[in-house]
Amino acid sequence: MIQVIHGKKGSGKTKRLIDMTNAAFNDQHGDVIFIDDDNRYMFDLRHEVRFVNAGDYGVAGPEMFYGFLCGILSQNFDVSKIFVDAFLKMVNVQPNETEWFFNHLDQLGEKHNIQFVLSVSCDDSDAPDFIKKYFI
Numbered sequence: 001m002i003q004v005i006h007g008k009k010g011s012g013k014t015k016r017l018i019d020m021t022n023a024a025f026n027d028q029h030g031d032v033i034f035i036d037d038d039n040r041y042m043f044d045l046r047h048e049v050r051f052v053n054a055g056d057y058g059v060a061g062p063e064m065f066y067g068f069l070c071g072i073l074s075q076n077f078d079v080s081k082i083f084v085d086a087f088l089k090m091v092n093v094q095p096n097e098t099e100w101f102f103n104h105l106d107q108l109g110e111k112h113n114i115q116f117v118l119s120v121s122c123d124d125s126d127a128p129d130f131i132k133k134y135f136i
Helices: 013-027 062-075 087-091 099-112
Strands: 002-007 031-036 050-053 079-084 115-121
Touching: 002 013, 002 099, 013 031, 013 079, 013 115, 062 079, 062 087, 062 099, 087 115, 099 115
Parallel strands: 002 115, 031 050, 031 079, 079 115
Antiparallel strands: none
8 A cells, every 4th residue: 555645845744754654653563664865854753663764775766766665575574664755856756757666566565565655745736646546
């Protein structure tokens, strides 16, 4: 399952994502992962959250990020939720260039019973339909 927190820059997406990540331990069984492109929010998360700085691994592009996620999942079968902050900034693409990624991510989540929550900086009117269907 995929959920997308959307809005323009400065609209509180990251704060909401952090709150959702920290709350995931109240009702979740399994490991929770938070992925960002720097260490800025590392200390805002509960210590049980596995924080991953994707910037340390040179992730560039949605296909490479998908492979990065698959690598994380292949080494830990207990992952139940993955939260991703500033997805478009991290992969350096426009929303309309991510259809392949969202289709494959949806299949990955279904296959391994994992929930993905991504923050995406885009306005409702700029978002393609394949992303809008995941808006929360």
